[in-house]
Amino acid sequence: MESRLARILIKGGTAFTLAFLYVPLGIVLLYAFSESVGQAWPIDGYTTKWFGIAWRSQDVREALSHSLTVASFATIMALLLGSAAAFAVHRFSFFGRNSVSFMLVLPIALPGIVTAIALNSTINVLGIPFGILTIVIGHATFCIVVVYNNVVARLRRTPTSLVEASMDLGADGWQTFRYVTFPAIRTAIVAGALLAFALSFDEIVVTNFTAGSTLTIPKFIYNNLRLPRNRPVVNVVAIAVLILMLIPVYIAQRLAGSGGETAEARTQAEP
């Protein structure tokens, strides 16, 4: 159906796009082992010394501990509120249901800077000191969406006849949840939580506006990118984060079954 020429063009284009996606990541990886502080290509010599320097850096350790704290709390909030919202929207039809599901995706439909400055103004008006708490509030707001999307997608694919059958067989609401509904959506909840964690760990656009002077890993990278002296350490942290991130994402991908939910979650989650 496609002509020979069309096939060649399509395959060539596919190869180009894949190279475009992966060559930059490969290059960052190589620079993490570069001996010199400069950015000239080709790289002269290779070393692993920057990994040790990064590991001993007080700033990196502080940023890492903040990032892990923030991501944990944001994930817990997102889990509780996101799955509750998914149940409500899926199970019940109520006045304003469409508005609620629209509102839940607003943080990702609006440009990131709008969410960022909106939260910033409110924090200022309320006089809350900037810090871990304000970062968690910001992150939780868009992490909720990730959990919500994952859980609601799974609920839609789980037949309601299972719940009805369970009730017919005499189970009460709690038993039905415990033995029927929960096992069906368990992996979706875990996948959503992992993605929320990864998203929070990665976030910079909103964090910049809600963190004050508190360091997180992305803030550390952001602050040090402009200091040429610190670039090798930034390279190393970047690569470490890159590899660390792949673990939760890979597990989430496996749990969510087809890549569909994860892909969807990510494309809908970029704040």
Place this chain on the structure above:
Amino acid sequence: MAVTADHGDAGAGRRASAFLFRHPRAKLSLSLGGPLAWFLVIYIGSLAVLFVTAFWYLDVFTSEIVHGFTLTNFRTLWENDVYRAITLRTVGIAAAVTVTDVILSFPLAYFAARLATPRMRNALLIAVVLPLWANYLVRVFAWKIILTPSGFLNWLVEMTGAGSLQLGRSNWSVWIAFVYLWLPFTLLPIYGAFERIPSSFLEASGDLGARGWTTFRNVVFPLILPGVVAGSIFAFSLTLGDYITPELVGNTQFIGNVIFDNVGVAGNIPFAAAYAMVPVAIMAVYLLLAKRAGAFEAL
């Protein structure tokens, strides 16, 4: 979800279950109350504060924020040539990025949807999504390294003997970095659109004598258009709201940079709030048009 009583306490648990079963409203408020309160108070509340802030102004002498009402911020945005140029530049680059991403998405999306084996299709889809999970800053930083005058791109161009290509900090660099960042967002909906076209449509078109290009233009393109528009929403919106990429690889200001500077250095939050209304308004119009094109079903 709503029922939290422990099963071991059979009597109370069963009574709670039964109560909630008979009172679905109670169950609904239990599960919806938390998230709704969070969103109304924190998110919608913040957007409302932002909207109101846009009408406040700075006292000329003390630089304190005055909680009054003025349209000066919006008038400045409209009448000042500098801000008008920044708005036009941001929208222009956002449009260029969106078009480039859509064009780059076509071959891979088509290949994955129609030519690849199921195994290969899965591998391709994962390959498209994975870079999204690499830290955003790392991905911009990668291009900063590549585009620097002594970097990889210039080396590559010089190797091929085509002279030299030193983009460094420029709008071209911003364009390339944005295209890279948002490509997966356009790829996935376009792939979905290709996948939904039944093969019989293409066969019918061929049987009726249409060549490849004619089929693409008259059959395939109208069918994937909603997917294209859906993908373009992300590429366009994300570019409008970004301030970090222009700062790292560019040498001009974008809407996001002005907002960032006014929150931080200049301390003119009312003006920043007013400028933030511009991408919101542009996106509102864009989403309205996208809805007309049927893009929401293709998301």
